[in-house]
Amino acid sequence: MTIQDVGLASSGTRAVSAMAVQPRRTPVRRLGERYTPIGHILQRYREEVGLSQEALAERAGLSTSLVSKIESGARSVSSQTISLLAPVLELNDATRERLVWLTDPELRRIKAPRPVPRTPTPRETVVLQANPNPAAYLEPGTGVVVAANTAFTSTFLGLRIGDSVIEWQLLSPWARGVLADWYLETHLRVRSCREALTGFVPNSYxxxxxxRLRQAQEFEDMWHNRVDVDYAGRSVLRLRHPSDDPDDVRRMYVLVSSDDSPWRHLQLVPTQADTLGTSSDDPSITVLTAESARRRPVPACIPMRASS
Structure with a gap:
């Protein structure tokens, strides 16, 4: 089966030939909105590793009473307590850091994903133009594609400017054709999204x-279960080439970075001296603007506004 066959075939996911074209903007924090308390987040992690409150307390050197009060919200959590709990809960450094942010209201406000009120600058645009390999700017948390070069849009078929990467991976039939390790890669994306948003953005969002994501029957399992430990630290992404050969799989190093811009910089670099069939002398890029978002039709099958 070729990548085109996979993209056009029906699956357990509701067929979506065109992803939603308006960006899934992360809402600004407002008074009165409900957020998941850090105690509830810690409780979920405890349940994931199959520990009772008593077992967690004993292994972390804390009292059972303190663990119970933290989970119920009766006691606040310090960064020192997070440091004691994290190894027992088998949390990686990135997750532990996010939990520390949640212990401090000011850090939580600063680190929360938020809408980006501008388009890429000429300098940022030139960076994408100069890259012959797939590259894009993504909004933190939601993974909305803000700008991308030609190599990116021709590699990730059906993923357009203003789309959310997580929705493309789960809901677009093209994703199952492009990503050779679709389940593992999408599971990684779903869990990363959950950890980046929970506690930082309103529960209603x-x-x-x-x-929306429950249109994919695999979503619940991905949301509630941890990523395979051997895949969680992957540095290589396996992509199918849009050719007639289903075994034509390219291995790309995944590089994610950030600077003083508000976006995450994603670029893929071939592990071998080849490109994904895209021409390096065609550096045109696509940028999301308010005008282009308004002009594009919205599929009726995907709701565009968060319910209150």
Missing amino acids: IDAMKT
């Missing part, structure tokens, strides 16, 4: 996002 997360609930609305989950409603």
Whole structure:
């Protein structure tokens, strides 16, 4: 089966030939909105590793009473307590750092994903233009594609400017054709999204996002279960080439970085001296603007606004 066959075939996912074209903007924090307390987040992690409150307390050197009060919200959590709990809960450094942010209201406000009120600058545009390999700017948390070069849009078929990467991976039939390790890669994306948003953005936003993503029957399992430990630290992405050969798989190093811009910089670099069939002398890129978002039709099958 070729990549085109996979993209056009029906699957357990509701067929979506065109992803939603308006960006899934992360809402600004407002008074009165409900957020998941850090105690509830820690409780979920405890349940994932199959520990009772008593077992967690004993292994972390804490009292059972303290663990119970933290999970119920009766006691606040310090960064020192997070440091004691993290190894027992088998949390990586990135997750532990996010939990520390949640212990401090000011850090939580600063680190929360938020809408980006501008388009890429000429300098940022030139960076994408100069890259012959797939590259894009993504909004933190939601993974909305803000700008991308030709190599990126021709590699990730059906993923357009203004789309959310996580929705493309789960809901677009093209994703299952492009990503050779679709389940593992999408599971990694779903869990990363969950950890980046939970506690930082309103629950109403997360609930609305989950409603859309449940169109994929695999979503619940991905959301509630941890990523395979051997894949969680992957540095190589395996992509199918859009050719007639289903075994034509390219291995690309995944590089994610950031600077003083508000976006995450994603670029893929071939592990061998080849490109994904794209021409390096065609550096045109596509940029999301408010005008282009308004002009594009919205598929009726995907709700665009978070329910209150």
